[in-house]
Amino acid sequence: MSLTIDDLKAQNMILFECISGSRAYGLDTPTSDTDIKGVFYLPKERFYSLQSDYIPQVSNETNDIVYYELGRFVELLLQNNPNMMELLATPADKVLYRHPIMDSLKPDWFISKLCEKTFAGFANSQIKKARGLNKKIVNPMEKEKKSLLDFCVVFSDGKSINLQQWLEKNNLNQRQIGLAVMPHATQMYAMYVDDGNQDFHGIVQKETTNQVSLSSIPKGMNPVGYLSCNLMGYSKYCKDYSDYWDWVENRNEERYQTTISHGKQYDAKNMMHTIRLLQTALDIAKTGKVIVKRPNRHELLAIKAGQSDYKTLVKMADELTIDISRAFRDSNLKDEPNRKQVLEQLVKIRQYLYS
Structure with missing residues (x-):
């Protein structure tokens, strides 16, 4: 049986509730949504029942209100998950x-050198996505998909020519062509033209195929040319095509149009949060502290508004990553959270809540 946010409130199971996101970072604007995150605990009978009954989080349909079960919250804190570290360090205002029992989870117990991997690592994964987005925006793909025929070249009379152009020039259809393998030559085929008495299979049998067709060639027929098929190029094109149109179908259209409107060819909001994560x-x-509210509101909002060019931001991120690596190497932070101490405290909290 599932739980809803109304259930959490009706049964007084919420331990911690905060305004999160841009309003917590001090980066909100008049149009910003109000995101809520928090921590709850399961009723005793639910917690001690079948493991399949465990509910790690409860959210609304739009996921702008999310509550994490106490155990899941602590588990993610031990991993130095950025969202949970920021939640625990939410500014008082x-x-x-905040249930008094939450004061027994000390932020200092969790801060460790793992944060380099989780905060900076996640930020750099976003940079990778930004590069991918930039590539898609700069290199849009035609909706009409190419076929394998578009990746074939004909060698004839000492010259090379695109297959489609060669067929048009010779007033031929690809189905009139028979192919035979060229010994000791990779993806190279001898081409023969049906004289009306042959039953050649054509170069491809279907427009969607990813391989050429071979035909039985009668003895004595002379090739009209030689065909080279770039299968690797076609395979890469198909992957890029699929990636691009999946992205078009699933992209956030409002944010995409904002990206297009500022003309900088990157997701400005994503880049703002990437730089914010690196600075954090x-x-x-x-x-040794997670500073949630950012002191450089003007700089970060300028990035969100598209006032920086893409290459400048990527360079900025690269330089921050180098500084972060050096700073963590020289810091006195522990290598990882004190798991034993944290789990002992979690047991005490459970005992208190279920007493």
Whole structure:
């Protein structure tokens, strides 16, 4: 049986509730949504029942309100998950409710050098996505998909020519062509033209095929040319085509149009949060604290508005990553959270809640 947010509130199971996202970061604008994150605990009978009954999180349909079960919250904190580390460090003015028992989970127990991997690592994965987005925007693909025939070249009379052009020039259809393998030559075929008495299979039997067809060639027929088929090129094209049109179908159209409108060819909101994550990681290495509310609101909102070019931001991210690596190497932070101490405290919290 599932739980809803109304269930959590009706049964007083919420332990921690905060305003999160841009409003917590100090990066909100008049159009910003209000995101809520929090922590709840399962009723005793649910927690001690079948493992399949365990509910790690409860959210609304749009996922802008999410509550994490206490055990899941602690598990993610031990992994130095950025979202959970920021949730635990939420500024006091953004905390809507905090059960006193939550004070027993000390932020210092969790901060460790793992944050370099989780904060900076996630940020750099976003940079990789940004590069992919930039590539898609700069190199749009035609909706009409090419066929294998478009990746074939004919060698004839000492010259090379695109297959489709060669067929048109010789007033031929690809189905009139018979192919025979050229010994000791990779993806190279001898081409023969049906004289009306042959039953050649053509170069391809279907437009969607990923391989050429071979025909039985009668003895004595002379080739009209030689065909080279770039199968690897076609395979890469098919993957790129699929990736591109999947992206078009699933992209956030509002954010895409914003990206197009500022003309910088990157997702500005994503890049803003990428730089924010990297700067937060650098703070952790230098101060040992997760600083949720960012002191450079103007700079970050300028990035969101598309006031920086793509290459400048990627360079900025690369330089921050180098600084972060150096700062974590020189820091006195522990290598990882004190798992034993944290889990002992989690047991005490459970015992208190279920007493």
